[in-house]
Amino acid sequence: MGSQRRLLLVSSSTVHGGGYLGHCQQQVGSFFGQKVKRVLFIPYALHDRDAYAKTAREKFESLGYGLDSIHESSDPVEAVRKSEAIFIGGGNTFRLLKALYDNSLLQEIRKRVLEDGIPYMGSSAGTNVATLSIHTTNDMPIVYPPSLQALGLVPFNINPHYLDPDVNSTHMGETREKRILQYHEEPETPPVLGLYEGAMLLVEGDTATLQGVTGAQLFLRGQKPTKHEPGTDFSFLLMDSNFQKP
Amino acid sequence: MGSQRRLLLVSSSTVHGGGYLGHCQQQVGSFFGQKVKRVLFIPYALHDRDAYAKTAREKFESLGYGLDSIHESSDPVEAVRKSEAIFIGGGNTFRLLKALYDNSLLQEIRKRVLEDGIPYMGSSAGTNVATLSIHTTNDMPIVYPPSLQALGLVPFNINPHYLDPDVNSTHMGETREKRILQYHEEPETPPVLGLYEGAMLLVEGDTATLQGVTGAQLFLRGQKPTKHEPGTDFSFLLMDSNFQKP
Ligand SMILES: [Ca+2]
Ligand SMILES: [Ca+2]
Numbered sequence: 195m196g197s198q199r200r201l202l203l204v205s206s207s208t209v210h211g212g213g214y215l216g217h218c219q220q221q222v223g224s225f226f227g228q229k230v231k232r233v234l235f236i237p238y239a240l241h242d243r244d245a246y247a248k249t250a251r252e253k254f255e256s257l258g259y260g261l262d263s264i265h266e267s268s269d270p271v272e273a274v275r276k277s278e279a280i281f282i283g284g285g286n287t288f289r290l291l292k293a294l295y296d297n298s299l300l301q302e303i304r305k306r307v308l309e310d311g312i313p314y315m316g317s318s319a320g321t322n323v324a325t326l327s328i329h330t331t332n333d334m335p336i337v338y339p340p341s342l343q344a345l346g347l348v349p350f351n352i353n354p355h356y357l358d359p360d361v362n363s364t365h366m367g368e369t370r371e372k373r374i375l376q377y378h379e380e381p382e383t384p385p386v387l388g389l390y391e392g393a394m395l396l397v398e399g400d401t402a403t404l405q406g407v408t409g410a411q412l413f414l415r416g417q418k419p420t421k422h423e424p425g426t427d428f429s430f431l432l433m434d435s436n437f438q439k440p
Numbered sequence: 441m442g443s444q445r446r447l448l449l450v451s452s453s454t455v456h457g458g459g460y461l462g463h464c465q466q467q468v469g470s471f472f473g474q475k476v477k478r479v480l481f482i483p484y485a486l487h488d489r490d491a492y493a494k495t496a497r498e499k500f501e502s503l504g505y506g507l508d509s510i511h512e513s514s515d516p517v518e519a520v521r522k523s524e525a526i527f528i529g530g531g532n533t534f535r536l537l538k539a540l541y542d543n544s545l546l547q548e549i550r551k552r553v554l555e556d557g558i559p560y561m562g563s564s565a566g567t568n569v570a571t572l573s574i575h576t577t578n579d580m581p582i583v584y585p586p587s588l589q590a591l592g593l594v595p596f597n598i599n600p601h602y603l604d605p606d607v608n609s610t611h612m613g614e615t616r617e618k619r620i621l622q623y624h625e626e627p628e629t630p631p632v633l634g635l636y637e638g639a640m641l642l643v644e645g646d647t648a649t650l651q652g653v654t655g656a657q658l659f660l661r662g663q664k665p666t667k668h669e670p671g672t673d674f675s676f677l678l679m680d681s682n683f684q685k686p
Contacts, residue, residue, distance in 0.1 A: 210610035241625040286622050288581075329581055332613055335534075336575055336623040338588045355613040364456035366637055367601040373580040376532050379487040380582055391612055 198311030200225070201347055201397035203321040205354045205389035205406075207284050215253050215317070217392055221405055223257055225396070226279055226313055232260035234277035238293035239285025239319040250283060274302045277312060284318025284354075287331035291323055292339035304345055314347065318354045321389070325351045330377055330386050332370075348397060349384065350431050356388030356411055371411075371419060378415040385431055386413040395428065402428040444557030446471070447593055447643035449567040451600045451635035451652075453530050461499050461563070463638055467651055469503055471642070472525055472559055478506035480523035484539035485531025485565040496529060520548045523558060530564025530600075533577035537569055538585035550591055560593065564600045567635070571597045576623055576632050578616075594643060595630065596677050602634030602657055617657075617665060624661040631677055632659040641674065648674040 202218075202225045209217045226233065233254055237246040247263035254261040261281075267273040274280070280303065282290070294300055307314045316324045322331045323344040330351045359369040368376070374386050389395065390408035404410055404426040412428075413419045422428075448464075448471045455463045472479065479500055483492040493509035500507040507527075513519040520526070526549065528536070540546055553560045562570045568577045569590040576597045605615040614622070620632050635641065638654035650656055650672040658674075659665045668674075 206612050208612050210612060241622070289622075289626075329583075331581065334576060334578070334614075334619040334623060335581060335588060336619075336626055336629075338575075342581060342584045355611065357611055357613075365601065365603055366452050366454050366456060367578055367603075368580075373582075376487070376535075377580060377582040380535075383582075 197308050197399060199308055199347060199397060199399065200311060200313045201307070201324060202313070202315040202394060203324055203348075203352060203389075203397065204315070204317040204394040205321065205356065205408075206391040207317040209392045214249055218394055218406065219253075219257060221394060221396070222315065225315060226259060230259060230279045230313065232262055232277075233279045233281050233315075234273060235261050235263045236280065236282040236290075236294075236299075236320070237263055237265055237285075239283060239287065239290035241289075246283060246285075250281070254281075270297045270299060271302050274299055274306060277306065279313045279315075280306070281315045282317070282320030282323060284320055286336055287319040287322045287328050287333040288335050288337050288339055290319045291328055291342070291344060292337045294323065294345075295340050300345060304347070307345075307347055321352050321354050324348065326384055327351060329383070330374060348402070348432060351384055351386045352395070353386055353388040356390050356393075374413050374419075378413060383415055385415070387411075387428065387431065388413065388419075393424070397432070400429060400432050402432055404428060443554050443645060445554055445593060445643060445645065446557060446559045447553070447570060448559070448561040448640060449570055449594075449598060449635075449643065450561070450563040450640040451567065451602065451654075452637040453563040455638045460495055464640055464652065465499075465503060467640060467642070468561065471561060472505060476505065476525045476559065478508055478523075479525045479527050479561075480519055481507050481509045482526065482528040482536075482540075482545075482566070483509055483511055483531075485529060485533065485536035487535075492529060492531075496527070500527075516543045516545060517548050520545060520552060523552065525559045525561075526552070527561045528563070528566030528569060530566055532582055533565040533568045533574050533579040534581050534583050534585055536565045537574055537588070537590060538583045540569065541586050546591060550593070553591075553593055567598050567600050570594065572630055573597060575629070576620060594648070594678060597630055597632045598641070599632055599634040602636050602639075620659050620665075624659060629661055631661070633657075633674065633677065634659065634665075639670070643678070646675060646678050648678055650674060 237243040240246045243265040251261040330353045388411035392408035393406040483489040486492045489511040497507040634657035636654035639652040
């Protein structure tokens with residue numbers, strides 16, 4: 195790749211008992227660093243964009259960053275073009291991806307991140323859309339995007355909010371593991387990294403490292419899933435020869 | 441409508457501790473009755489169609505019905521045209537709906553059920569595709585169907601495997617209720633009937649009755665969800681003026 199990309203892909207904006215982005219605020223600060231002054235926020239995953247921008251703005255200002263919400267801009271593509279950093283928040287992944295398509299933003303975000311090297315942070319749905327596709331979202335398909343192909347900033351998929359099967363459950367719906375294994379029954383499907391809540395993946399160029407405290411479950415097509423601890427080097431997932439810019 | 445339709449829409453093929461279709465076998469027998477000799481099974485929701493047909497065949501034979509699996513037919517449309525009853529089983533709803541489109545089956549199934557009045561049974565994903573759309577499936581979007589519009593045999597949506605929020609959970613993913621409420625944030629979205637596992641909806645012409653032992657949760661756009669007991673008459677959901685053949 196040789197890409198300049200810098201990505202912070204967080205499993206969930208909150209963990210149980212914590213506030214908005216509380217569990218990852220240290221990583222957020224060192225990720226955006228001193229040079230970034232303002233972050234462009236994309237609130238499309240939630241219905242009430244004003245309220246969502248207010249929540250995000252308060253948090254980012256407390257960390258020393260200004261925040262512009264893209265929905266307040268009359269020209270969203272231009273807003274991306276001028277941005278020095280991007281944060282896409284969680285909510286419903288289908289709604290988010292459809293809005294990215296509706297506003298013709300995918301190509302410009304891809305260019306800014308992969309070519310210009312501006313930092314991209316995603317949380318939950320915002321992490322899903324950073325990957326190859328949203329085929330491994332947990333969300334309900336409340337709208338129909340023109341494609342499930344996403345930004346493709348990394349050549350694999352992530353499953354955010356990953357969780358182990360609940361051995362005490364009497365519910366007969368598929369476990370998360372079973373759902374991802376069903377995805378891998380389909381031909382030519384890429385690796386899926388299941389990020390437990392509290393985990394995040396830091397990508398810097400061709401290096402990927404698991405951060406946070408909870409770990410991840412890695413699914414490779416045709417292989418048994420494997421559990422990985424914080425600190426794991428996942429750079430090999432970036433070297434996948436299947437890398438495709440959708 | 442004046443439709444001759446007869447539908448048995450089951451939430452899940454199994455309930456905790458029971459065997460395949462065990463909890464609804466009495467309803468299955470009285471639904472198909474004495475006149476039906478053979479049931480056409482559609483196993484598209486699971487990857488291993490042979491194994492799935494074997495499971496379904498054993499159960500239906502034990503209830504006194506022959507079973508033909510559509511995947512064993514060289515002409516699936518013709519198989520629907522000749523069928524005297526249809527059963528679509530559960531699995532992944534996206535995979536199922538895509539296969540129905542790929543095999544050009546939607547129009548023929550709709551005709552046989554709504555015009556010719558042959559009985560249609562669905563379970564889980566097979567229940568989802570009987571409704572207006574699969575916008576309220578719980579499944580992972582492992583493939584991309586050409587549309588989320590489904591058979592439209594009833595003018596509303598169902599959420600199978602419905603479950604109440606787990607008050608002891610520390611997981612931060614959306615509850616089922618929250619997901620359906622997000623669906624209803626979208627404009628012109630139809631009612632959603634959340635069928636608890638163990639529940640099923642019997643539709644006969646313009647009459648709909650909740651059967652089974654667990655009940656259902658009804659979501660009408662812009663209203664608070666309401667819980668309903670077995671025996672509830674849901675015929676008013678069939679009179680919805682929004683009825684659309686997709
Ligand atoms: Ca979500
Ligand atoms: Ca399913």
